Amino acid sequence: MHFYESVRVAMLALAANKLRSGLTMLGIIIGVGAVIALLSIGRGVERFFVEQFTSLGTNLLYIFPGQLSGGPPQERGRDVGVLTLNDSYAIANPLRVPDVIAVSPEVTGRVVVARGSSDLEVSVSGVTATYQDALLGEAAIGSFVGETDVQERGRVVVLGSDVFGSLFDPNEDPLEQTIRVNNILFRVIGVMEERGAGIGGANLDETIFVPLTTASDRLFRRRTVSGDYIVNVIYATVSSEERMEAAQEQIAELLRERHNIDFQGEDDFSIINQSDLLSIFGDILGLFTLFLSAIAFISLLVGGIGIMNIMLVSVTERTREIGLRKAVGAKRRNVLGQFLIEAVTLALIGGILGIILGGGGAxxxxxxxxxxxxVVGIDAIVIALLFSTAVGLFFGIYPAYRASRLNPIDALRYE
Amino acid sequence: MFKPSPGGTGANGSEPQVDKYPVIETIGLTKTYTMGDVEVHALQGVDMTVHVGEMLAIMGPSGSGKSTLMNIIGCLDVPSSGLYRLDGIDVAMLDDNALADIRSLKVGYVFQNFNLLPRTTAQANVELPLLYAGIGGRERRQRAEEVLKTVRLDHRGGHKPNELSGGQQQRVAIARALINRPQLILADEPTGNLDTRNSVGIMELFQQLNEEQGITIIFVTHNPEVADYCDRVVRVRDGLIESDERNSPVGGEAPPFQAMPSVATGQ
Structure with missing residues (x-):
């Protein structure tokens, strides 16, 4: 019997029991749909992060306090395990760290901004003037935080575009207006361009920028005992990609010296570059993928058992049909093929519907x-289709084998 | 190897058809089933020869083994011992696939309950054996139309079984049996589910196929009226052939050796 005929017969048999076929497919549809949806979203997240990271330049170093990959930093003294504004200035010294061309410290937190009757909670970044060069585009209106603002601890604020949208009418001129940040009055000096999500997923449009010194003194009251400003992260722009390692070493040496870490002591800071970040992200994504595979496996298993179940029922129901087919000349392999194709068709249609559902949903x-x-990837679609087919084959083979072994006389007599 | 050539050397009607090629030849055929611990001897040594062009009825009470005999003749089952030659081929030598080929090409079946595929048109039902004979779509359609014409259902090809009367369904089944141009048609109580009028129509159709196309037809039946249409009646009891008599064909002369009309002894 021709393959095409077998497919046609299978489709007719499935169409004869639409509800049952549909319910049987549901397991595969949900399994494949969930996998495709999550995979597509995962792909989207991955692409988004890669774009974000690379848009910041591949020659950027991130310096964090403490050990990222270890436990909490060892207690060595009062100011150990923090980075300060003076650390940042020291790194910016071209005599000590010749390969770094720009340094930008940042302190972050959450605050409530209010104007008139509207208020909302947003992220705040305490930054210096260099932040704009290292990480951000130009201010759309007004100007960014300047060097004098930092030195004078000025109560000035640059708004992210969404914050602006929430507090002001679109046509309103926000410059020189005042808003309250944690009930302290600030003067708006600029509004940023729309940026979308930023590093680590923080949405820069929902962030306000104030001078780092202002943030530390007026919003967070965070200083070291010696009066230095604590920062969360220092961004260092390296002169070229080739000098990344050299710069990393120079910074590490400088910080160890400044933090009084002895020869054998461990760093109380972490220096991370783009590729480190991407690989950390890759690890997380790998875990995510593993998790997805487990879901996929379980749901396809369940779907496959459903198919096997319904195929066994179908073989029993159609015993007479099988007997007749054998009586008029069907060979074992014809019957085997017919039921196998039916199972695969069931699984494959389920897979296709799952792809449409999952991809469309995502x-x-x-x-x-x-x-x-x-991002609904072609590879994900192909894998989903292959897996559906494999499930159909694997779980269809036993019912089909049973059908093919039926004795034609017994089958014809079956009531 | 074998072409249906009714005639051979014999003249028409006056002599028994012994000079024709035997299409079926069984010697000492036995069949034993094991049902649980009990052995059932369905056939206990059947010797039977059927020649080409014969129309014959196998009769017998329930459990006599007539159905088993028919299944073996139709290559749906294999004997436990003994020889069975279908068209000169020793069936015992054949594997599953070869048996399927024989069923496909040499034998046509007609069942009491028609056994048509539901939700499938008459045309597609008739084409079914050709599907397994590996014949392409256009020829399938053409041949199906031909045989539907033979059974006088050429206008009903697009109907599904549930849209046809019992008699029409059985005609579709006969068309299906005919489509591979078999030498032998096996009909198991073909009129069992039909009323008298339809039964007569079906039997006349069988007779016509037998006379015009020289197809050998074997009926398995309880019904003496079916046997009346046949030129030979084989009675089976307890797995053995009880009697084997020539019948007077309807409208023809009774063969000389037949003492009494077999109808009288019908059960």
């Missing part, structure tokens, strides 16, 4: 998020 869900969309 795209629809992410269309609400700015600058981010799910």
């Amino acid at each position: 795209l629809a869900a992410t269309s609400f998020i700015n600058n981010f969309s799910a």
Whole structure:
């Protein structure tokens, strides 16, 4: 019997029991749909992060306090395990760290901003003038935090575009207006361009920028005992990609000296570059993928058992049909093929519907998020189809084998 | 190897058809089933020869072994011992696939309950054996139309079984049996589910196929009226052939050796 005929017969048999076929497919549809949806979103997230990181330049170093990959930093003294504004200035000294061309410290937190009757909670970044060069685009309106603002601990604020949108009418001129940040009056000096999500997923549009010194003194009251300003992270721009390692060493040497770490002591800071970050992210994504594979495996297993179950029922129900087919000349392999194709068709249609459902769902869900969309990869689709087929084959083979072994006389007599 | 050539050397009607090629030849055929611990001897040594062009009824009470005999003749089952030659081929030598080929090409089956595929048109039902004979779509359609014409259902090809009367369904089944141009048609109580009028129509159709196309037809039946249409009646009891008599064909002369009409002894 020709393959095409077998497929046609299988489709007819499935169409004869639409509800049952549909319910049987549901397991595969949900399994494949969930995997495709999560995979597409995962891909979207991955692409988004890679784009974000690389848009910041591949020659950027991130310096964090403490050991990222270890436990908490060892207690060595009062100021150990923190980075300060003076650390940042020291790194910026071209005599000590010749390969770094720009340094930008940042302190972050959450604050409540209010103007008139509207208020909202946003992220705040305490930054210096160099922050703009290292990480951000130009201010759309007004100017960014300047060097004098930092020195004078000025109560000035630059708004992210969403914050602006929440506090002001679109046509209003925000410059020189005052808003309250944690009930302290600040003067608006600029509004940033729309940026979308930023490093580590923080949305820069929902962030306000104030001078680092202002943030430490007036918003967080965070200083070291010696009066130095504590920062969360220091961004260091290296002169070229080739000098990354050299710069990393220079910074590490400088910070160890400044933090009085002895020869055998461990760093109380971490210097991370783009590729480190991407690989950390890759590890997380790998875990995510593993998790997904487990879900996929379980749901396909469940779906496959459903298919096997329904195929066994179908073989029993159609015993007479099988007997008749054998009586008019069907060979074992014809019967085997017919039921196998039926099982595979069931699984494959389920897979295709799952792909449509999952892919469409992922795209629809992410269309609400700015600058981010799910990526439905061809490879994911192909893998989903292959897996559906494999499930159909694997779980269809036993019922089909049973059908092919039926004795035609017994089958014809079956009531 | 074998072509249906009714005639051979014999003249028409006046002599028994002994000079024709035997299409079926069984010697000492036995069949034993094991049902649980009990052995059932369905056939206990059947010797039977059927020649080409014969129309014959196998009769017998329930459990006599007539159905088993028919299944073996139709290559749906294999004997436990003994020889069975179908069209000169020793069936015992054949494997599963070869048996399927024989079923496909040499034998056509007609069942009491028609056994048509539901939700499938008459045309597609008739084409079914050709599907397994590996014949392409266009020829399938053409041949199906031909045999549907033979059974006088050429206008019903697009109907599904549930849209046809019992008699029409059985005609579709006969068309299906005919489509591979078999030498032998096996009909198991073909009129069992039909009323008298339809039964007559079906039997006349069988008779016509037998006379015009020279197809050997074997009925398994309880019904003496079916046997009346046949030129030979084989009675089976307890797995053995009880009697084997020539019948007077309807409208023809009774063969000389037949003492009494077999109808009288019908059960």
